Amino acid sequence: MTRVVIATHNQGKVAELRRILAETAPGVELVAYDGPEPVEDGDSFAANALIKARAAARHTGLPALADDSGISAAALGGAPGIHSARYAGTRDDDDNIDKLLAELAGADDRSAWFSCAAALVVPPAAGTARPDGPASAGEWSEHVEYGEWHGTVLEARVGSNGHGYDPVFRPEGGTRSSAELTADEKNAVSHRSRAFRAIAPYVAALAG
Template identity: 65%
Template sequence: MSAAPRRVVLATHNAHKVEELRKILGLELGDIELIGYDGPEPVEDGVTFAENALIKARAAHRHTGLPALADDSGISVDALGGAPGIHSARYAGTRDDRDNRMLLLERLGDERDRSARFECAAAFVTDGFEHVELGIWPGRVLREERGTNGFGYDPVFSPDGMDGSSAELTPDEKNAVSHRSRAFRAILPTVREHLS
């Protein structure tokens, strides 16, 4: 008789994100069951991706009593001093992905230095233990949108080594190399160690 799966709550109300993470980690999850979170959303008042990820993971752990995973991510552009950074989702003030992209392109204008990176902090919180791993996906901001896959800033972000945008990658291609996959693959061994 096989052991029951060990449950870990993913601190998001976004069912798509739970499914995306299951796909990213796939077989690596083994007997770990990722479940969605239905509790209150905390105020994300950290000043780094890591701080905000920990705020979310702590809230989910406190509410459910289960070990919790959370992430916080965004795009940081060198010529804009690292903006939009932790404000990526609300950059234009509307929470609309296209508005955010248009404002980013407008603020960059004809800037020659278009280097940027997607960043993701993955946080794990369980009784008396907290850990964070960072995933970085370097690239540059294009001058116009390309591609229809993905979401957020994908249509204007060109990963290092690619001519096109991350919105021109298939979901599987993106999941193999993205900042989110790098962060969560890095934290998974720690999660396993603390669930055993």
Template identity: 65%
Template sequence: MTTFVLATHNAHKVEELRLILGERLGPHELIGYDGPEPVEDGDTFEANALIKARAAYAHTGLPSLADDSGISVRALGGAPGIHSARYAGTRDDVDNYTLLLKNLEGETDRAADFVCAAALVDGEREVVVRGVWPGEVLEAPSGAHGFGYDPVFHPDGIATSSAELTADEKSAISHRSRAFGALLEQLRELYG
């Protein structure tokens, strides 16, 4: 059995990753990360995911899983992108999506993708994969579940915002689910 560190201090992500990976990870164990937060100064989701996984591996010596994720809006040239969590400068979800809605006022093209890069660092290898969840930005928030930009994101093929999905529904189809699903295939090959 291998113990993997979830390289995040974000309780919402830990909960979501436990739902996504849970039983699918087999006999392996997932533990939280209590080490220092690294400076996320990469210029892509993949670079930032690797920065976090490397830091957790350096701190714990255990195989580490990390992600970097955000929303990329076509009309804003891909913004907020890697700056999604800090978009409004406050690290507050409501402030972030309120600023996004303000910046999209009057815009008819509201196409957006939730993007997640998932990384593994274990001292012998570094693996990073990407998951994308296409949709559009709503004109007003809707729903009380989820976190981040969920209240203003309407996924393609779904009748509601992602904040109106249950945790189980979201964890089955989200950008994070897609990225970690792809990473899980490689974990099975590497760790059984």
């Protein structure tokens, strides 16, 4: 099995990514990251995902997967966006949800979307296989894919599954919140699923 580190300390996200990639990247063992967290000071989801993946790859010497994701509300000009995880300043999911609901109180437009950038960073010593051919000798290989999931911000929490903003997000065309979906239902349509399914061929190529 080829080992790939998941560059996050969020165990809910680790479990979610393992489910998403179980069928799409056979031969790859996803391991949790226990190293230091880098400063996420990028100006986009892609930049922050690459910051995390590069840090984990350097720390472990293994190929590293990372993502940066967040929710954007149309009425707030796209906020919280890349600041979603730290929106309330505490990195606490409930605090972040409370602030989002307060900011949207009375808003006529509650449309929103989740965004995810998934990044794979492969150190030269870890292998150079890629779906589009081998990387040059000594080259760090980097690849980023994106996914979006559109819907509406509810006025109150509904459901207990998932994590982050799931309890207040109702997917477009649906009748339940993201936190009312089963793991399989969410992984079939979510922003993170779309991004990681797109990057899965690059992960699978590491196992030959």
